[in-house]
Amino acid sequence: MTIAPPQPARPTPGDFWPRRAWRRDRTSMAPRPIVLAAVAAGVVAALTLQVTVVGLGYAVTGAAVAVAVFATRRTMPSAAQAAAIFGALALLAVLGVRGAGWLAAVCVALSWVVGSFALVGGRTWTGLAVGSFALWFTPLRVVRWTRRGARRWHSTGKVPVGRAVGVAAVSAVLLLVFGSLFASADAGFAELLGKAAPSVHVSNPFGRFVLGVVVCGGTLGAAYLLRRTPRVDAFAPKPGRPVARWEWAFPLALLDLLFLGFVIVQLTVLFGGSSHVLTTADLTYAEYARQGFWQLLTVTALTLVVIAVAVRKAARVDAVDRTLVRVLLGLLCVLSLVIVASAIHRMSLYENQYGYTRLRVTVMVTELWLGLVFALLIAAGVRLSGRWLPRAVLASAVGxxxxxxxxxxxxxxxxxxxxxxDETGRIDVSYLSSLSVDAVPALDRLPEPERSCALYRLARQVEDESVWYEYNAARDRARELLAAHPVRSCDRVARGNS
Structure with a gap:
């Protein structure tokens, strides 16, 4: 009798997850404290979070969600979870300090990734990637989880829903009546109450209600993930089938030789400085630095892909294989570090010649981070063990x-x-005026009319925050400077545009 081969695990209907990664849940019930904490987090988000305004509201909402998810659990977070929670909240706190919208977007996105790691973990690259999207697949499970919990609450009858609503209504009436009397009796208390009561300043009630519902549902989903955690590492591909030694060693050796030849040339450039650029025929700063940088950045990224494939295909059974892996991949990483240094050198030359921009600074920091990734790869290759590597790279990204x-x-x-x-008399006020309010203290040092031309657009972005959760340190500092030295009309083009 022939035995049929085992069939692959099918996803739960409506779940899109295979059972080996996330089993069906038909019995668990949402505890009442979790639901109440999630509702409270939704209320906090509806009252304090301003999607279009960078301020403290993001950190306050993030803290409310973290408390609702982790404080309602009996077990304490692990060291890795605690570090992830701290990192996610630190990223959100940046929005209360810096005013750059692009930086805020990066911090919010990375905070989501780190927060997802705190919920579902992950030790592999695939696990970290899948875990970042896990929350999007929880709505159906959360609805069933909450419904089962509500049935249990109704059956126990300890706190009837009608009485809870009545208590809430009475509390609201008492606060409204006595709060109004105290506010009319003391102007200072009225001002404090006005800043502490976000409901007075609700500009989009329907939008805030929707936002609160979304945050409440997301908090419930996060709480569910923490208690019924999927095995995100189950999606990681199985170890690759090793190939013959010459099949992986020969291409890597040739690639190392190519890298070595390029690095030898780059060493003369690194020590030659700007004189090499000026004395080389038909070579300008723009051609040398800008185009070369992006090409080297592409080389750096592709090298990471090559290393990932080689690690899967290279056999490490005997000592010869392990030595070859260490030597060939280690040499590739070391040479890649020199290429990273060359790319940074090119961008430095370009910035010194043509000035600094937000993009140039950002890509230089990215290249430095890639250099750190290669250093981590070298450390992992020494012991041929990289289980810690995905988490270390994520931590380095947060840092x-x-x-x-x-x-x-x-x-x-x-x-x-x-x-x-100050040195050359050249400046691009049009570009500088496109920066965020973080640039105001530096631009305030310009003479007129360059100062007013650079600050004219930014002066309209520093209005007073009406409530505390809209506070942003960069806007507050810019408002003080502009109030002390008002911006004049930009009546003529600044001289010496670069």
């Missing part, structure tokens, strides 16, 4: 973004351009 926030890219770019203006 890199936080370091970028400390550097304050827009302020750094503005300061460098102001220094360049």
């Amino acid at each position: 890199g973004v936080l370091l970028l926030a400390v550097i304050d890219p827009d302020a750094y770019v503005a300061g460098k351009n102001v220094e360049r203006f």
